[in-house]
Amino acid sequence: MSERKPDSARIRKLLDAYADGELSPAAELEVERALVAHPELSAELERIRELKALLASAAPEPSAEKLEKLSASVAAALESPPAASRRSGRVPGDTPAFRKAFLAIAAVLLLLLLPLGYYSRHRKDAPSAKVEEVEVGEGSGVKVISPEGASYSVIRITTHERDAVSVREIETAEGYSCEVVEDPDSGDAVIRLIPPAEEDDRKE
Amino acid sequence: MPEPDDRTLIKRFLAGDRDALDELLRRYRGEAVRIALSVLHNEDDAFDAAQEAFIKVFRNIHKFGGRSRFSTWLYRIVYNAALDVARKKRRYVNRTEGKGEDQRAGNPADRGEYAPPDDRLARSEKEELVRRCLDELPFKYRVVITLKDIEGLSYDEIAEMLSTSRGNVMSRLYYGRSRLRKMIEARMKR
Numbered sequence: 001m002s003e004r005k006p007d008s009a010r011i012r013k014l015l016d017a018y019a020d021g022e023l024s025p026a027a028e029l030e031v032e033r034a035l036v037a038h039p040e041l042s043a044e045l046e047r048i049r050e051l052k053a054l055l056a057s058a059a060p061e062p063s064a065e066k067l068e069k070l071s072a073s074v075a076a077a078l079e080s081p082p083a084a085s086r087r088s089g090r091v092p093g094d095t096p097a098f099r100k101a102f103l104a105i106a107a108v109l110l111l112l113l114l115p116l117g118y119y120s121r122h123r124k125d126a127p128s129a130k131v132e133e134v135e136v137g138e139g140s141g142v143k144v145i146s147p148e149g150a151s152y153s154v155i156r157i158t159t160h161e162r163d164a165v166s167v168r169e170i171e172t173a174e175g176y177s178c179e180v181v182e183d184p185d186s187g188d189a190v191i192r193l194i195p196p197a198e199e200d201d202r203k204e
Numbered sequence: 205m206p207e208p209d210d211r212t213l214i215k216r217f218l219a220g221d222r223d224a225l226d227e228l229l230r231r232y233r234g235e236a237v238r239i240a241l242s243v244l245h246n247e248d249d250a251f252d253a254a255q256e257a258f259i260k261v262f263r264n265i266h267k268f269g270g271r272s273r274f275s276t277w278l279y280r281i282v283y284n285a286a287l288d289v290a291r292k293k294r295r296y297v298n299r300t301e302g303k304g305e306d307q308r309a310g311n312p313a314d315r316g317e318y319a320p321p322d323d324r325l326a327r328s329e330k331e332e333l334v335r336r337c338l339d340e341l342p343f344k345y346r347v348v349i350t351l352k353d354i355e356g357l358s359y360d361e362i363a364e365m366l367s368t369s370r371g372n373v374m375s376r377l378y379y380g381r382s383r384l385r386k387m388i389e390a391r392m393k394r
Contacts, residue, residue, distance in 0.1 A: 013374075013375075013378050016374070016377050016378045016381055017359070017374050017377070017378075020352065020359070020377070022358070022359045022374070047385065048381060051334075051353075051381055051384065051385055051388075052353050054330060054331060054334045055334060055338070055349065055353035055354060056353055056354065057331055058331035058332075058334040058335045058338070059238060059354040060238060060241060060335065061234070062234060062237045062238070062241075062247065062250075062251070066247075066251060067233050067234060067237070070229070070233050070237070070251055070254060070255055070258075071226060071229040071230065071233060073255050074225075074229060074255055074258040074259055074262070075222070075225060075226070075229075077255075077259045078225070078259065078262050078263070
């Protein structure tokens with residue numbers, strides 16, 4: 001009996017993904033065989049499906065009136081020029097002069113952060129920028145922060161493998177990009193800015 | 205006549221078609237608010253975050269390369285906008301992993317936080333219970349469960365949104381749903 005426990009625990013962990021239709025064909029087959037052999041797993045699967053159904057039907061429904069107002073507010077904001085948001089200080093200008101100043105200030109900030117262990121890897125080639133990872137439990141969100149404290153908008157994150165290490169590249173709405181390299185041993189994420197020159201090299 | 209897909213609507217929006225904007229908003233505004241709610245617990249803040257996100261999305265829509273679905277791109281921006289609001293308001297909920305599933309006490313409505321409107325009579329008590337328990341789950345579980353079971357995103361889409369691995373999504377769903385079930389069962393026994 002003790003020999004079957006690890007398999008049973010493994011299958012239990014796969015049941016949620018099976019209910020979600022997210023397993024590979026081989027893993028799916030493994031679960032289906034276990035379901036036939038162990039009826040208690042079928043009951044477990046049924047409970048997962050019941051919970052999923054309940055969650056789907058229990059979704060909060062924001063009021064239709066507020067949703068209409070949301071649409072109207074967005075449409076109205078889009079009709080005004082984007083410069084309005086820059087005036088409010090939320091999105092800094094993107095002129096070459098500003099970028100130079102930004103990178104210079106950010107370089108100082110980065111040097112201040114290094115001794116704190118903020119960047120534990122890629123120190124020797126970490127370029128200038130202040131990047132902050134906002135942690136909320138494990139669901140961390142990556143933020144790129146300007147020297148003034150305004151956050152840039154992350155518009156795309158792509159993940160790929162480089163030398164067996166998971167690398168996430170981040171593109172911001174304001175034109176800066178950076179990457180997150182995940183340490184395969186510790187799972188820690190290290191963030192660094194990709195300077196335009198390096199980006200060009202990688203494209204070639 | 206089939207509804208136009210997102211890419212068609214985006215092209216029309218870029219060509220100046222205001223109706224295309226309305227349609228994209230109508231299509232995704234509910235989901236956007238719900239995702240923001242899963243982070244923020246406060247309806248007004250969730251609407252603010254959703255509005256901020258939509259404005260960013262449509263101002264930058266020419267940068268949308270189409271490598272992922274429009275919805276995934278949008279949800280990612282909504283999620284970040286919600287984190288931003290949370291950071292500004294220090295509305296971090298259940299920030300610490302594994303230190304008790306309910307670090308708050310009492311009814312969310314009593315604390316001025318989000319409570320669903322009570323004018324929908326068809327909702328069963330069990331659904332209300334599920335909603336309350338979901339609301340009290342630690343953040344990392346609540347978000348993945350919302351994205352999967354309420355919004356119907358795939359594991360890959362959730363992983364992309366949250367900048368994490370597919371295995372992590374799978375693991376969070378497993379532990380999150382297990383914990384949620386235990387909470388529901390415990391309360392139903394009372």
